[in-house]
Amino acid sequence: MTTKQRTELDAASERATAAGIEVMGHGHMKGTNNRVFLVPSQRDENHWHIVRLVGCRLVCDCEASTRGRICVHRASAHMELTVEAARKEADARVVESELERESAKAIRDAANDRRDADRWELIEAGNW
Numbered sequence: 001m002t003t004k005q006r007t008e009l010d011a012a013s014e015r016a017t018a019a020g021i022e023v024m025g026h027g028h029m030k031g032t033n034n035r036v037f038l039v040p041s042q043r044d045e046n047h048w049h050i051v052r053l054v055g056c057r058l059v060c061d062c063e064a065s066t067r068g069r070i071c072v073h074r075a076s077a078h079m080e081l082t083v084e085a086a087r088k089e090a091d092a093r094v095v096e097s098e099l100e101r102e103s104a105k106a107i108r109d110a111a112n113d114r115r116d117a118d119r120w121e122l123i124e125a126g127n128w
């Protein structure tokens with residue numbers, strides 16, 4: 001991504017946030033299974049734009065997007081994907097933390113079992 005594109009994405013994200021434009025629905029296309037995001041139009045409150053995720057590209061059906069601009073709809077879908085990725089990363093950290101906790105407990109339990117076994121050996125050998 002070039003600096004100009006980043007700037008245009010930032011500007012589009014700021015316009016979307018300022019106008020309260022955000023993804024209001026999502027799903028998948030039949031057949032291609034591409035993800036789709038439903039984003040309200042800025043000009044017409046009764047109109048919605050469909051943003052499709054095709055591979056790594058966000059494709060919007062609005063006029064600005066067909067002229068190659070980063071529209072508020074694509075910026076909104078991008079923000080949605082960014083939040084979703086952050087949530088998944090946070091979930092992965094929680095899962096990782098739980099796995100590490102379980103592993104540490106298993107190691108402690110194994111050490112305790114070994115100490116118990118040593119004690120039983122001493123007791124059984126009469127060296128208590």
Ligand SMILES: [Zn+2]
Nearest residue numbers: 060062071073
């Ligand atoms: Zn658009």
